Amino acid sequence: MTTATSTGPDAVAARVDEVRARIARACAASGRRPADVQLVAVSKTHPPAAAQAMVDAGVADLGENRVRELLDKRPHVTGARWHFVGQLQSRKARDVVGAQVLVHSVDRRSLADALSRRAGDAGAVQRILVQVNVGDDPAKGGCDVDGCLDLVAYARDLPNLAVEGLMTVPPLPPGHADGDVDEDEGWGEAARPHFARLRRLRDDARARWPEVVHLSMGMSADLEVAIAEGATMVRVGTALFGPRGDSAWTSHR
Ligand SMILES: *Cc1c(COP(=O)(O)O)cnc(C)c1O
Numbered sequence: 001m002t003t004a005t006s007t008g009p010d011a012v013a014a015r016v017d018e019v020r021a022r023i024a025r026a027c028a029a030s031g032r033r034p035a036d037v038q039l040v041a042v043s044k045t046h047p048p049a050a051a052q053a054m055v056d057a058g059v060a061d062l063g064e065n066r067v068r069e070l071l072d073k074r075p076h077v078t079g080a081r082w083h084f085v086g087q088l089q090s091r092k093a094r095d096v097v098g099a100q101v102l103v104h105s106v107d108r109r110s111l112a113d114a115l116s117r118r119a120g121d122a123g124a125v126q127r128i129l130v131q132v133n134v135g136d137d138p139a140k141g142g143c144d145v146d147g148c149l150d151l152v153a154y155a156r157d158l159p160n161l162a163v164e165g166l167m168t169v170p171p172l173p174p175g176h177a178d179g180d181v182d183e184d185e186g187w188g189e190a191a192r193p194h195f196a197r198l199r200r201l202r203d204d205a206r207a208r209w210p211e212v213v214h215l216s217m218g219m220s221a222d223l224e225v226a227i228a229e230g231a232t233m234v235r236v237g238t239a240l241f242g243p244r245g246d247s248a249w250t251s252h253r
Contacts, residue, residue: 007242012053019223019239026227037227040083040216042237044069045244048076054240055079063104063235067092069248070100076251085167085216085235087141090114098122104167104216104235105131107143112155119160127162129216130155132201134194135171142168145201152205152212165214165232166202170194170222188225195222195229202230 019039027034042063043051051062051073060079064070065086074082082100087107093114096103106112106128119126130152133142143151148166156163173190195217205212218226220239227234237244 007050007053009053009056012050012057012240015240015242016054016057016059019236022223022239023227023234026224029224030228032227037231038233040085040233040235041240042085042219042235043073043241044086044237045247045249046241047249048073050241051077051080059240061101063237064100066248067095069250071095072251073249083235094118094121097126098124102127102129102164104129105141106155107131107133107141107151109151109154112151112158112161116155116158116160125160125162127164128155129165129167129214130163131167131169132198134168134197134201137171140169140171145197148201149205149208152209156209156211163209163212165212165216166198166205167214167216167233168194168198169219170217188222191222192225192229195226195231199230 023037024034027037038061039059040061040063041054041059044065055077060081061083062080063083063085070082070084083102083104084096084100085104088105088111090111097115097118103126115126130148131142132145132148133140134145152163155161170191173187198217199215202212202215214232215230216233216235218231218234220236223234223236
């Protein structure tokens with residue numbers, strides 16, 4: 001029997017179809033094109049075989065939120081484009097530069113400095129998004145709303161960074177724990193003002209700097225609302241991979 005957690009190719013393909021259908025419906029409802037919403041499959045805690053199955057099912061953009069896990073997993077998966085979506089210490093900048101196409105979580109000058117310096121060492125330009133804590137949630141990373149445009153201006157002046165947009169993780173609705181996905185209407189609606197706020201910030205930034213286009217927002221429970229509010233990237237874990245384990249996957253288990 002197929003369950004939400006099974007990892008066989010048919011089960012993976014079915015979940016991919018379902019998420020793509022949700023994206024298509026949300027786009028249709030707001031007059032947008034599905035091609036304008038990139039799907040990033042967040043593979044954190046899941047083993048390389050699950051990540052590979054996702055790539056083989058046609059979702060090549062994979063997201064990780066821990067450096068160690070990204071570095072451990074990456075050699076075991078072929079054909080993936082890696083995204084880093086977690087909080088990042090500046091001293092680990094060297095480990096992520098060149099390891100992925102996009103860092104979604106730049107939230108301070110010191111981290112922008114470190115990434116640009118390391119990208120320079122590697123002779124590369126690192127694509128980044130600036131993460132904004134739109135809900136002012138102490139449990140979430142991200143710069144303050146008030147500091148967002150300053151940080152974008154600062155980062156885009158650094159020689160080896162390309163700032164392509166903004167990212168946010170809204171606060172969990174009251175009464176919900178992390179990983180406790182509930183696809184009811186209320187969940188997404190609670191996030192809507194935060195998504196709308198990020199979009200206004202992006203519009204302000206883009207008016208000055210046309211390359212600041214992306215809005216990385218929306219996860220398993222609220223991707224429809226995020227798309228209605230203009231998301232250009234949704235980061236989906238549970239709805240694609242099934243429930244997560246408690247800890248990072250590691251090759252040393
Ligand atoms: C885990 C994670 C996601 C995916 O969350 P789901 O609710 O499982 O879809 C998205 N973005 C970030 C930053 C995450 O850490």
